Amino acid sequence: MYVTAHLVRSRSGDEGINGFLHHHGADFSWPPDAADLPDTAPGTIVLGRVDLPPGSNQVRAYLDVLAPDATPRAQIDQAMAAFARDLPERRNPTVFVLGTVTIRFGVERGLERIREPQLDMLAAVALALLDEEARREP
Amino acid sequence: MTKKKPTYSVEAEMRTSHATRAAEAAEGEPRRRTPPRRDDDPAVPARTPHATLAAEAAEWDSRRRTPSGFTDDDEAVPRAHEATAISIRIPNALLALLKKFAEREGIGYQVLIKRWLDDRLRLERERLRGLSPAGSPRARSRAPQFPLQDRDGDIHYQPA
Numbered sequence: 001m002y003v004t005a006h007l008v009r010s011r012s013g014d015e016g017i018n019g020f021l022h023h024h025g026a027d028f029s030w031p032p033d034a035a036d037l038p039d040t041a042p043g044t045i046v047l048g049r050v051d052l053p054p055g056s057n058q059v060r061a062y063l064d065v066l067a068p069d070a071t072p073r074a075q076i077d078q079a080m081a082a083f084a085r086d087l088p089e090r091r092n093p094t095v096f097v098l099g100t101v102t103i104r105f106g107v108e109r110g111l112e113r114i115r116e117p118q119l120d121m122l123a124a125v126a127l128a129l130l131d132e133e134a135r136r137e138p
Numbered sequence: 139m140t141k142k143k144p145t146y147s148v149e150a151e152m153r154t155s156h157a158t159r160a161a162e163a164a165e166g167e168p169r170r171r172t173p174p175r176r177d178d179d180p181a182v183p184a185r186t187p188h189a190t191l192a193a194e195a196a197e198w199d200s201r202r203r204t205p206s207g208f209t210d211d212d213e214a215v216p217r218a219h220e221a222t223a224i225s226i227r228i229p230n231a232l233l234a235l236l237k238k239f240a241e242r243e244g245i246g247y248q249v250l251i252k253r254w255l256d257d258r259l260r261l262e263r264e265r266l267r268g269l270s271p272a273g274s275p276r277a278r279s280r281a282p283q284f285p286l287q288d289r290d291g292d293i294h295y296q297p298a
Contacts, residue, residue: 004294006288006294006295008288018288018294020294022292035280035281038293038294039293039296042292042293042294043292044292045292053290054288054289054290054291054294055288055289055290056287056288057287057288058285058286058287058298059284059285059286059287059288059295062282062286062295091253091256093281093282093283093284094281095280095281104281104282105281106281106282106283106284108284108285108286109284
């Protein structure tokens with residue numbers, strides 16, 4: 001599972017948050033280091049939320065959460081909470097690993113002083129996609 | 139010998155706001171103004187002359203002045219007051235290289251040194267804990283660096 005939310009700015013100056021939820025499938029062998037999965041094997045998109053049509057927008061901040069498809073939601077919440085607590089001690093951008101949950105988070109230089117609210121905002125979108133997926137599942 | 143007072147001061151002119159001047163024009167007579175600030179008043183910080191500001195702005199515009207020589211201020215460095223200043227002799231060639239790297243990242247070389255020390259300490263700490271041996275895939279993992287652009291596809295953003 002790979003859920004991403006990123007704050008984007010279009011060339012005309014509009015801003016929005018795009019989010020996507022991917023599944024990797026039961027046959028996928030989850031690697032010990034999942035930090036590169038968004039670039040190498042992002043999985044199949046199962047849900048999306050698009051404020052601005054993707055393509056050549058400036059990405060101002062991103063949050064990627066990676067975990068095996070069957071990971072309990074509580075485990076993801078626990079990783080997110082631990083990451084949020086650890087964020088002030090971390091550089092920007094950063095990769096955080098707790099168990100099988102990997103989190104990548106970064107903001108562009110102009111947003112570094114407001115990293116925490118940016119994380120809250122992107123986490124809300126990413127976790128909302130997981131909630132929506134849970135509602136859809138029978 | 140006393141200095142001759144200037145008959146025109148750019149600073150004094152700047153203190154007269156556009157609004158005041160507009161009101162004067164409407165009323166036909168000058169309104170009361172607050173007394174001009176005395177430049178020799180120690181309670182009032184001296185203003186940077188316009189010529190100095192203009193020269194500095196021109197240096198930024200022409201990139202003769204860049205942020206590469208800057209260091210973070212206290213607000214930008216968490217718990218900076220807990221830091222200790224140390225003195226270290228660095229070979230000139232090494233210092234020149236560090237400055238080059240720092241310039242490429244748009245930060246001061248001292249900030250770069252601290253960042254790299256922090257990197258190495260984290261790596262060694264993880265290695266000692268057996269979590270992430272140096273050179274392992276995890277140690278090489280990097281979060282995407284800015285600037286980034288989004289893409290229309292499965293891979294949602296990549297370096298611009």
